[in-house]
Amino acid sequence: MKKEKDDDNLADFTAYKMRSIIEELASAKRLDYAEALQHALDAYLLGEIDIGFIKGWPYVIDIPEDINL
Secondary structure, X not given: OOOXXXXXXXXXXXXXXXXXXXXXXXXXXXXXXHHHXXXXXXXXXXXXXXXXXXXXXXXXXXXXXXXXX
């Protein structure tokens, strides 16, 4: 079977994980944190920032070229 080289069908894990965390925070009535993460997610989706995860929590990576993960 030929390996597909088109990544368009892959889900964006970062966006999925961020939405999940935002929903959990909103359910826990931590709307301040949920709103902050929503702003970060919006910036990520617009390509303004990158987001990484350390121990399950998101971190904003302003200049991805400067960081080796």
